[in-house]
Each structure stands twice: as C-alpha cells, then as structure tokens.
Amino acid sequence: xxxxxxxxxxxxxxxxxxxxxxxxxxxxxxxxxxxxxxxxxxxxxxxxxxxxxxxxxxxxxxxxxxxxxxxxxxxxxxxxxxxxxxxxxxxxxxxxxxxxxxxxxxxxxxxxxxxxxxxxxxxxxxxxxxxxxxxxxxxxxxxxxxxxxxxxxxxxxxxxxxxxxxxxxxxxxxxxxxxxxxxxxxxxxxxxxxxxxxxxxxxxxxxxxxxxxxxxxxxxxxxxxxxxxxxxxxxxxxxxxxxxxxxxxxxxxxxxxxxxxxxxxxxxxxxxxxxxxxxxxxxxxxxxxxxxxxxxxxxxxxxxxxxxxxxxxxxxxx
Numbered sequence: 636x637x638x639x640x641x642x643x644x645x646x647x648x649x650x651x652x653x654x655x656x657x658x659x660x661x662x663x664x665x666x667x668x669x670x671x672x673x674x675x676x677x678x679x680x681x682x683x684x685x686x687x688x689x690x691x692x693x694x695x696x697x698x699x700x701x702x703x704x705x706x707x708x709x710x711x712x713x714x715x716x717x718x719x720x721x722x723x724x725x726x727x728x729x730x731x732x733x734x735x736x737x738x739x740x741x742x743x744x745x746x747x748x749x750x751x752x753x754x755x756x757x758x759x760x761x762x763x764x765x766x767x768x769x770x771x772x773x774x775x776x777x778x779x780x781x782x783x784x785x786x787x788x789x790x791x792x793x794x795x796x797x798x799x800x801x802x803x804x805x806x807x808x809x810x811x812x813x814x815x816x817x818x819x820x821x822x823x824x825x826x827x828x829x830x831x832x833x834x835x836x837x838x839x840x841x842x843x844x845x846x847x848x849x850x851x852x853x854x855x856x857x858x859x860x861x862x863x864x865x866x867x868x869x870x871x872x873x874x875x876x877x878x879x880x881x882x883x884x885x886x887x888x889x890x891x892x893x894x895x896x897x898x899x900x901x902x903x904x905x906x907x908x909x910x911x912x913x914x915x916x917x918x919x920x921x922x923x924x925x926x927x928x929x930x931x932x933x934x935x936x937x938x939x940x941x942x943x944x945x946x947x948x949x950x951x952x953x
Contacts, residue, residue, distance in 0.1 A: 655739050657697035657708050660688060662857045668698060669859060671705035675724040678884045679753040679945055680776055680924045682724065684859055685879050685888035689847045702727050706736065712750045713771060713949055718743075719750035722760060729756075733763050737952070747952040754946045765953040773928035776945040777936040779921045781885065784908035784939065791940055795901050802898030806868040811906045814855065814862035814875065822864060823852050825872045829891055834931065848889050851877065860888070863910060865903045867896060874903035878911070885911050886922040904939075 660668075665684055675682040687696055687707070696709040704725030711719040723732035740747040751774060752760060761768055783789075787796045803809065814822065831838075831845045851858065855877075862877035874892035878885045885908075892900035911918055922945070926933035 654701050655699050655706060655735065657699045657706070660691050660696055660698055662854065664698065665857070665859065667700065668705060671700070671703075671725045673882070674726075675722075677753040677755045677945075678776070678778060678881070678886075678920060678922055679751070679755075679947065680886050680888070680922055681721065681751045681753070681947070683879050683881050683886050683888075685851075685877075685886065688858065689851065689888060692847070693843060700725075701735070702731075704732050706732070709750075711748060711949065712774060712947075713769070717748060718745050719748040719949070722749055722752055722756045729759055730763060733760070737764075749950045751947045752950050754948070757948055757950070760950055763952075767951045767953075769949045769951075771947045771949060774925045774947045776925055776947075777923045777939075777941040778884075778943040778945055779923065779939060780942050781908060781912050781918050781921050783942075784905065784921055785912045786909070787905055795905070795939070798898040798901035799905050800898075802896070802902040805897065808868050809902070810866045810870075811863050811903075811910060812866070814860075814864060814877065816856060818864060819852055819855050821872055822875050823849065825875065825893075826852065826891060829893065837927070837929070840927065848891065851889065861911070862889075863903070863907045865892075865899065865906065867899075873899040876903050876907050878907075880915060880918065881922075883917055884920040884922050885915075885918050887924065890923075 665688075668687070669684050672682050672684065680686040690696070691709075694709040694712065696707055699706045699708075702725075704723050704727040706723050707721035708718065711717045720736055722729070723736065727735075737747055749760060751771060757768070783792075787799065812818065826845070826848055832841050851860070860877050860879055862875060864872050864875040867873045873896045874890075876887060876891075877889040878887040890900070890903065892903055894900060908921060923936055923939070926936055
C-alpha cells in the first residue's frame with residue numbers, strides 16, 4: 636500500500652516551485668536519502684541507495700528534499716535522453732508531490748515524465764491525470780524467495796545443487812567471509828583480474844558497470860552495503876557479492892565470480908543467501924535486479940526460478 640500521510644502545504648508554497656532545488660547525489664547525503672527511501676513501499680532496486688548511486692553517472696541523478704519528501708530527477712531510463720523523475724517518496728501524499736512536480740515541469744518547459752515506475756505505484760500515479768503508460772520490459776526486477784535460494788531444494792534446482800556440490804567437493808576447505816575494510820583491496824585486485832565481461836550485448840554498459848563495481852569497492856564503507864567473498868581451498872578469492880537490505884528484501888547490486896572455477900557463481904549465490912537469511916530472519920525475498928535486455932543474463936536469472944517479475948513503466952503526462 637502507498638503511504639497516505641499528508642502534510643499541509645500553504646497556498647503560497649503551491650504557487651512557487653523554486654523550493655525544488657535539485658543537486659547532485661553525494662556520499663554525505665546517504666543517511667538522509669536512505670531514511671526517505673525506506674518509506675517507498677516497493678521492492679524495486681531503483682528505490683535503494685545502490686540503485687541510485689551505482690547508476691548516477693549514467694542517468695545523471697539529482698535530488699531534492701522538500702517537505703520531508705525525496706524528489707529524484709535524472710535521464711529517462713528508456714534511453715531517450717529526456718528528463719524524467721522518480722515517484723517521490725516521503726511525507727507528502729502522492730497527489731501533493733505530483734502537483735509540485737507538475738508545476739516545476741511546466742516552469743522548466745519540460746514534459747512531466749516518471750521513469751521506472753514500479754507496478755505498485757502505477758495505478759495511483761496514472762489516476763492523477765491523462766497520461767501515456769509504457770512498460771520498460773528490459774528493466775523488470777527478478778524477485779526470488781530467499782529460502783529457495785538459500786537451500787536450493789526441489790527438482791528444478793538439481794543443476795544448481797550439482798554445481799554447488801562440485802565446488803564443495805573440489806574445495807572442502809572453502810570459506811565464506813563478510814566483506815570488511817581489511818579484505819577490500821584483495822577484492823579490487825580480483826575484480827581487475829576478471830576484467831570487463833566481453834560477452835555482453837552492450838560493451839559500453841559492461842565497461843560502465845565494471846567501473847562502478849570498482850568505485851563501490853573504493854568507497855565501500857561509505858555505503859550501507861553488506862557483502863561476502865568466497866575463497867577456494869587455497870584461500871584465493873573466487874567470487875564476491877554485494878547487496879543491500881531494504882525492508883523484507885535483500886537487493887543484490889553486484890555479483891562477480893571466476894567462472895573457470897566450477898560452481899563458484901552458484902556457490903556464492905547460495906552461501907550468501909543462506910548467510911543473510913540466518914543473520915536477518917526478516918529477509919523473505921531477494922531481488923537480483925533486471926537483465927538490461929541481455930539474453931545471457933536473462934537466461935541466468937530465469938534459471939533460478941523467480942517468483943515475480945517486478946515490472947516497471949514510464950508514465951508521461953499530457
């Protein structure tokens with residue numbers, strides 16, 4: 636359900652929108668922004684710190700906090716290059732924050748477009764005026780049952796279990812350890828060894844994503860992330876993953892593995908899910924984010940049998 640709490644906004648405030656002064660996302664703003672993102676009742680990765688900060692260089696996100704509400708502006712996620720907004724979250728009701736943005740867009744002489752709108756918000760938003768709704772089919776988030784990924788029980792996970800069993804058989808002394816300041820430099824070296832994935836449909840996006848992974852590692856302690864690395868029998872890092880807790884959901888932002896080591900990818904996936912569900916019993920779902928239209932990535936995500944594809948939409952108002 637959408638948060639329905641309302642704040643009184645004076646007539647004088649409604650008549651001007653210069654209160655919406657957008658500025659670039661900074662590390663220092665994370666605590667304030669995170670507190671407001673937690674008021675978004677969606678499991679979409681776009682309403683997490685990682686979903687914003689990892690991609691701010693691509694979508695040029697800016698933010699403004701007004702009347703206890705977070706407003707995000709950036710480039711449209713359909714690739715058109717037009718300006719678009721996220722659904723505001725915070726103390727203002729949706730219709731009030733919509734009115735503020737409608738006036739802002741008119742004054743800036745830009746169309747009022749909301750991009751990557753989670754399906755939970757679609758009906759309420761589209762009821763606010765005449766609009767065109769377009770599904771962003773490549774940006775749907777893959778949502779999984781956390782216990783299913785932590786245990787891999789059932790016939791449809793036979794292949795995944797076999798890969799994990801192979802890794803454990805080859806590496807009986809493997810270890811899973813939480814990412815901490817004293818092992819981050821090792822992960823940075825591992826990431827550089829892996830290099831940029833060359834099999835991606837969009838090489839430029841692959842390079843950007845790789846650079847963002849390195850950026851996250853360089854400033855890891857500044858983010859509200861939780862991650863783990865996997866070591867083989869010799870103590871060498873063979874995989875790592877980084878996620879973020881959001882309500883009842885673990886949102887996975889990064890997962891890297893040395894695929895020359897059989898079962899490394901499947902093992903970091905399962906062991907981290909097991910670790911998270913044991914340490915944080917409130918986590919019921921795992922969001923492995925979207926496939927970005929990459930067929931190989933789509934196949935990999937589907938092979939883990941998601942329980943939901945969290946659809947997202949563009950909503951453009953007349």
